[in-house]
Amino acid sequence: MNKEEPKTTQTTDNEHITQDSVLLKIQNLKVQFKSQSKNNIGVKGKVEIISDVSFDLKEGQILGIVGESGCGKSTLAKTIVQINKQTDGTIHFNGNDIASLNKSELKKLKQQIQMIFQDPISSLNPTKTVLSIVSEPYKVHKIKYSKDEIISLLATVGLDSNNIIYRKPKEFSGGQCQRISIARALSLKPKLLICDEPVSALDVSIQAQILNLLLQIRSEFNMSIIFITHDLSVVKYIADKIAVMYLGKICEIGQADTVISNPAHPYTQILINSVLKTTPDDSNTQSTTDISQGATYIKGEVPTFLNPPLGCRFSHRCPYSQPICEIEQPTLKPSVKDGLVACHFPLNQTSLANTTKTNIGEVSEPN
Amino acid sequence: MKTDITTKKHRTKVKLGIFFWLCTFWIVAVILVAVLAPFLPLDSPNKTFECQPFLAPNTSHIFGCDDLGRDMFSRVIYGSRVSMFVGIVSILIGMLIGGTLGMISGFLGKKLDTFLNTAANIIISFPTLIFLLAVVAVFKHSLIVITLSIAFISIPLLFRVIRSATIAVSNKDFIQAAIVLGSSKFRILFVEILPNILSLGIIYGCLGIGSAIIAEGTLAFLGLSVSLPTPSWGNMIAEGAQSYLRRDFLITLWPSIFIIVTVVCFNFISQRLEHQFNSSDNKV
Numbered sequence: 198m199n200k201e202e203p204k205t206t207q208t209t210d211n212e213h214i215t216q217d218s219v220l221l222k223i224q225n226l227k228v229q230f231k232s233q234s235k236n237n238i239g240v241k242g243k244v245e246i247i248s249d250v251s252f253d254l255k256e257g258q259i260l261g262i263v264g265e266s267g268c269g270k271s272t273l274a275k276t277i278v279q280i281n282k283q284t285d286g287t288i289h290f291n292g293n294d295i296a297s298l299n300k301s302e303l304k305k306l307k308q309q310i311q312m313i314f315q316d317p318i319s320s321l322n323p324t325k326t327v328l329s330i331v332s333e334p335y336k337v338h339k340i341k342y343s344k345d346e347i348i349s350l351l352a353t354v355g356l357d358s359n360n361i362i363y364r365k366p367k368e369f370s371g372g373q374c375q376r377i378s379i380a381r382a383l384s385l386k387p388k389l390l391i392c393d394e395p396v397s398a399l400d401v402s403i404q405a406q407i408l409n410l411l412l413q414i415r416s417e418f419n420m421s422i423i424f425i426t427h428d429l430s431v432v433k434y435i436a437d438k439i440a441v442m443y444l445g446k447i448c449e450i451g452q453a454d455t456v457i458s459n460p461a462h463p464y465t466q467i468l469i470n471s472v473l474k475t476t477p478d479d480s481n482t483q484s485t486t487d488i489s490q491g492a493t494y495i496k497g498e499v500p501t502f503l504n505p506p507l508g509c510r511f512s513h514r515c516p517y518s519q520p521i522c523e524i525e526q527p528t529l530k531p532s533v534k535d536g537l538v539a540c541h542f543p544l545n546q547t548s549l550a551n552t553t554k555t556n557i558g559e560v561s562e563p564n
Numbered sequence: 565m566k567t568d569i570t571t572k573k574h575r576t577k578v579k580l581g582i583f584f585w586l587c588t589f590w591i592v593a594v595i596l597v598a599v600l601a602p603f604l605p606l607d608s609p610n611k612t613f614e615c616q617p618f619l620a621p622n623t624s625h626i627f628g629c630d631d632l633g634r635d636m637f638s639r640v641i642y643g644s645r646v647s648m649f650v651g652i653v654s655i656l657i658g659m660l661i662g663g664t665l666g667m668i669s670g671f672l673g674k675k676l677d678t679f680l681n682t683a684a685n686i687i688i689s690f691p692t693l694i695f696l697l698a699v700v701a702v703f704k705h706s707l708i709v710i711t712l713s714i715a716f717i718s719i720p721l722l723f724r725v726i727r728s729a730t731i732a733v734s735n736k737d738f739i740q741a742a743i744v745l746g747s748s749k750f751r752i753l754f755v756e757i758l759p760n761i762l763s764l765g766i767i768y769g770c771l772g773i774g775s776a777i778i779a780e781g782t783l784a785f786l787g788l789s790v791s792l793p794t795p796s797w798g799n800m801i802a803e804g805a806q807s808y809l810r811r812d813f814l815i816t817l818w819p820s821i822f823i824i825v826t827v828v829c830f831n832f833i834s835q836r837l838e839h840q841f842n843s844s845d846n847k848v
Contacts, residue, residue: 278744307746320737324759333755337747381741 220421221254221277221389226286228269228276234503244502246272248445249286251529254438256388259415259422261436261453263429263468267499269445270425271315274393277423278312279303290389308338311382315394317374321366327351327377328362334384347384353417354380354410372403376410383414391423396431408435429472433457441465444500444510447529451536461538463515509541517542584836587829594826595652598644606638610793618812630815631808639795640818646707646789646796647823651777651830654711658718659769666723667753667761670730681727684720692717693782700788707790710783714776725768729761763841770834774827781823797823 228247246269254260262270275281277288279295288295290306298306314320321330328347335342347362354376366374375395382390392411396404412435415422426432432439433453440450441462449462460466497514506512512522521541532538597604607625612632619629627636669680699713733739734757742752777797783789784798792799797819804815 275740280740280743304746307744310744312741312744314737314741316737320741322738322756322760333742333747334745337742337745337751378741381745 218256219253220256220258220291221423222287222289223253223277224251224287224289226250226273226276226288227284228272228281229284232503243284245284245505246445246502247276247283248505250442250445250447251286252440252447252450254389254421254423256421257415257419258438259411259424259436261432261439262423262425262442263427263432263439264442265427265468265499268442270427270442271393273442274312274391274423274425277389277391278307278310304338308334308385309388310391311385311387311389312391312393313375313378313382313395315397317371317378317398318366320378321374323366326363326365330366330377331362331380331384334381338385340385342384350380350384351377353383353414355406356380370403371399372406375399375403375407379407379410379414383418386418387420389421389423391425393425394427395424397426397428404431411435429457429468441468444505445502446510446539447537448511448540449532449536449538450529451532451538452534455534455536459533461532461536461543462511462540463517463544464511466544467516509539517544580836580840583832587832587836590825590829591833594644594822595648597641598648601638601641601645604641606641607635609634609639609642609795618808621814627818628812628814630804631812636815636818639800640797640822643795643797643800643819644822644826646784646794647777647780647798647826649707650711650714650780650789651773654715654776655718655722655769655772657712657715658722658772659765661715662719662722663726663765665719666726667730667757669723670727671734671749671753671757673731677727680723684723687717687720688724690717692779696779696783697786697788700783705783705788705791710780710789714779717779718772718776722765722768722772726761726765729764730757733757733760763837767834767838767841770830770837774830774834777823777827777830 226247227245227249229243229245232242232244250273252260262273264270272281276283277295283296290310293302293306295303295306325333328344331347331350332342334340344362348357351357351361356373356376361369366377369377379395390411395411396407399407408431411422411424414420422435424432424435436453438451439453439456440447441456441464442448443464449456449460449465451461456465457469460469496516500506500510500513506523508521508523508525509515509518509527512518515522519542525541527539527541529537529539530543532543612634615625615629615633615635617629617631617633619625619633621628625635625637627640630636630639665680669677695717696710696713700709703709739752739756742756747756780789780796781798781801784796785802787799787802789796789798800819801816801823804813804817804819808815
């Protein structure tokens with residue numbers, strides 16, 4: 198497949214996206230869980246996994262959410278599909294507040310939001326046949342379907358063989374299982390598809406196939422996608438917009454190209470620099486303290502949700518940290534090209550020239 | 565973006581083996597004979613002096629006769645009616661109640677789960693035999709009372725097995741996928757979870773039937789099962805062992821063989837099925 202192909206569809210989509218309405222609007226979302234352990238003042242309390250997250254998603258747009266393990270990406274996804282309930286804040290889907298919907302309205306809404314999970318094997322019921330897995334959405338919502346529809350749906354995701362519908366998940370490889378998962382998610386033609394690390398469990402060649410499939414169905418069905426991953430090379434390839442999360446907060450959000458080529462938040466820069474280079478002469482061994490090169494490694498550990506830092510949540514590990522960072526929480530402020538960044542000293546104003554050099558590992562293409 | 569659909573073949577199931585089928589044959593035969601006993605050309609099990617007391621096995625009375633001249637073969641057959649009924653029906657009741665509660669408790673969790681689990685722990689902590697003795701002492705020892713009290717004891721044990729299996733399945737992504745699809749809790753329980761724990765239910769059901777037969781036999785041995793002269797394997801053993809073990813051990817031997825072989829068969833079937841399910845496609 199030609200490398201340019203997905204890029205061109207992306208730009209043409211971007212043109213009509215700008216006129217389209219906002220599909221998903223999340224405002225000041227907070228998700229708390231009860232905690233069994235005590236926090237720093239010795240009180241058993243609540244941990245806030247998502248604190249004050251806000252973003253918009255337009256129709257047909259792909260939003261990539263990146264961040265390291267345990268930063269609340271998956272919790273965010275599960276809150277949008279209402280597996281978890283939010284503690285505070287609102288989620289508006291198509292103008293409706295999800296929290297205010299009653300049971301039957303919520304069930305109707307669930308036709309429009311679908312989710313793909315990380316583990317392709319675990320997300321399919323091992324006792325069911327492919328036919329029964331992919332037709333399950335129709336049965337749940339009492340919509341009539343025919344076997345041919347299921348077969349054509351499976352063909353859409355690249356599984357075009359007549360006899361596969363009577364096989365069970367154990368007979369398929371991880372990549373094939375993920376395609377079945379995608380077929381199930383697509384069956385009701387949702388407007389929003391949430392992918393929770395859909396390629397993390399797959400090997401690299403299969404990753405590219407699944408990513409191209411997602412791009413292809415985005416343009417075919419004109420659906421929005423929230424793509425959660427910890428792999429920046431993947432998100433660079435697929436996303437129109439990137440949100441970087443750290444410890445339950447969004448620290449930077451903006452157009453994919455801008456965020457990758459010109460990161461404003463130190464954490465984003467470190468994430469980008471930590472991606473292995475594809476060209477051999479690029480050195481991967483940069484000093485942690487050499488600010489002029491942009492730091493590659495982060496010192497220290499991720500703080501726990503039990504005792505989040507008082508000021509900026511990244512302040513303890515940030516190579517550019519100033520005294521104010523440890524006291525005052527930065528809010529999301531406008532950055533270059535209608536991006537937003539939560540940093541007292543965003544990078545693009547001070548070290549713009551240094552960060553343009555960044556290079557991201559490309560996703561290898563099949564064929 | 566076509567890919568070749570080369571699916572892996574997982575058809576290499578472990579063979580069940582000849583013993584499994586022998587055991588199944590035995591169980592099916594015992595159940596059939598027990599059900600059809602009144603229609604079979606058998607001597608009445610309770611008619612005394614059908615033949616000579618302590619008659620040795622011969623062609624007309626193949627198991628011989630007991631102290632009152634009753635035909636041992638027909639007594640063993642009629643005895644199996646009680647044992648099999650108590651074994652199967654009590655476990656069915658136990659599975660229905662314990663299994664359903666276990667599924668609901670494991671899936672919904674929270675306070676209901678804590679409550680049911682505590683209740684199960686309390687029931688399990690009763691000494692089984694003392695409990696059974698107390699029940700039959702309070703109520704009259706009829707077939708129904710025995711069946712229900714053995715069912716009651718099996719409920720918490722089956723509850724625990726099903727509950728833990730349900731919790732394991734509930735944590736899988738396909739349950740979350742079903743929630744995202746908008747499936748009701750009822751549908752998730754019976755369409756997604758039940759097929760995954762059914763095999764475990766069958767395995768523990770077979771084991772449970774064996775234990776229930778032993779429990780009924782124990783009660784009958786103590787004279788607390790169905791009242792005499794209705795034969796049951798347990799009270800036949802008791803009759804033979806208490807008075808005539810030295811004179812004619814066959815009176816004890818026949819029901820003993822039946823009880824042992826039947827229980828061993830149930831346990832063996834359970835073990836083979838466990839092996840089979842663990843190696844087949846459906847393993848979660």
